Amino acid sequence: MREAVVATSLDLPLARRGKVRDVYDLGTELLIVTTDRLSAFDVILPQGIPDKGRVLNQISLFWFKMLGSSIPNHIIAADVADFPASLKPHRETLEGRSMMVRKTDPLPVECVVRGYLAGSGFKDYKRTGSICGLTLPAGLLESQKFPFPLFTPATKAQTGHDENISFDEMVKVVGFDHAETARGASLTIYEKARRHAETVGLTIADTKFEFGVVKQGLIWIDEALTPDSSRFWETSKVEPGKTPPSFDKQFVRDYLETLPWNKTAPGPDLPPDVIAGTRCRYLEAFRRLTGKELPGL
Numbered sequence: 001m002r003e004a005v006v007a008t009s010l011d012l013p014l015a016r017r018g019k020v021r022d023v024y025d026l027g028t029e030l031l032i033v034t035t036d037r038l039s040a041f042d043v044i045l046p047q048g049i050p051d052k053g054r055v056l057n058q059i060s061l062f063w064f065k066m067l068g069s070s071i072p073n074h075i076i077a078a079d080v081a082d083f084p085a086s087l088k089p090h091r092e093t094l095e096g097r098s099m100m101v102r103k104t105d106p107l108p109v110e111c112v113v114r115g116y117l118a119g120s121g122f123k124d125y126k127r128t129g130s131i132c133g134l135t136l137p138a139g140l141l142e143s144q145k146f147p148f149p150l151f152t153p154a155t156k157a158q159t160g161h162d163e164n165i166s167f168d169e170m171v172k173v174v175g176f177d178h179a180e181t182a183r184g185a186s187l188t189i190y191e192k193a194r195r196h197a198e199t200v201g202l203t204i205a206d207t208k209f210e211f212g213v214v215k216q217g218l219i220w221i222d223e224a225l226t227p228d229s230s231r232f233w234e235t236s237k238v239e240p241g242k243t244p245p246s247f248d249k250q251f252v253r254d255y256l257e258t259l260p261w262n263k264t265a266p267g268p269d270l271p272p273d274v275i276a277g278t279r280c281r282y283l284e285a286f287r288r289l290t291g292k293e294l295p296g297l
Contacts, residue, residue: 001279004036004048005097010090019044020056020228026100029076031087033098034223038270038278040252042162045267047275054096054294055282056226061099062290063224067192071185073220074101074212096295104212104221107174110162111182113190114150116143116205116238118231121152124164133166141240143205143233149190151183154208181218182211193225200288202247203238205231227285247285251278 007017012024012031019039024031034057036048057078064073077083078099080091087094114121114131121131122142130136132152153170154162171179186209197204207230210222223229227248237244255274261267270278286294 001050001276004050005053005093006035006037006048008033008035008093010093020053026084028103030101030103031083031094031098032101033094035097038249038252040249040256040267041263043263043265043267045252045270047270049275049278049282051279051294051297052282054296055286056223056228057097057099058294059226059286059289060224063189063193064220066196067189067224070188070192071211071218071220072216073224074104076100076102101221102212102214102219104214104219106210106212106221107178107182107218108156109165109170109173109179109182110154110156111186111209111211112152112154112164112206113186113209114146114152114206115190115194116145116203116231116233117141118143118205120164121150121206132164133168143238143242143244144240145238149187149194151186153179156210178211178213178218182209185209185211185218185220189220189225197232197289198235200291201235202285202288203233203235203244205233207231227282232285247281247288249278251281 008022010024015023015025015030020035020037022033022035034053036050036052038045038049061078064075080094083100117125117140124131125136131150134150152164154164156162190207194204207225211218212221230248232247233244252274259268283294
């Protein structure tokens, strides 16, 4: 197993360093490098997961290509051979984990689609009987499928936790046109992705999308239906009232929930078996969704 890449240091202007991605400013474009960093409960953990960044990058590219007819996306190039000559010296760092993208004005809202009752949505439902202002029938169980997917936006907090908001609150933040376009695109993308995932025995319980504004309107940005941004469940094991086996970072969350940790930085160290188990789950999601092995393993 190769070492995890937890940070990059290129001789380029650093636009921002997020929880997982290092973003460099190329002038009229951005270079996104997906590291192996892992965040849980909005805290970056001390250890990375080897190959995780390449899995996230390659799965995103797979979906951006497959679902590109639903809404334009920000991809310009993802093969280092197609990058500017100035980036070629960084080939070893960039290979498989980077993409050149268009600059946009990102919407300050995450667009979450839920097909099943899980995660923060389940917590909200138990407390209030609703999710993001959407009142739901009483008596629903964890992991239960909704009659139709729900669009449940959330704020993008720079620090601390994101907060679920109603669609009306989203309209106040981004305007009706952008909110309606983002909602329609999110639901369309989710439905198409859900149908593909089911053919390989995976259920996409929920996922989140991000969109950016360009002159032509909204485009799909950031990542696409990855194990970081989605819950992938084993379809044959989905049963209301139970938590199905997953192929995402829920494995890490479950481990962290056993620790006396207050979910604030610094995060606790991950033992080798949790790191290896997480890596295996991400690689399995990649294999199933794309039908390929991750290059270079």
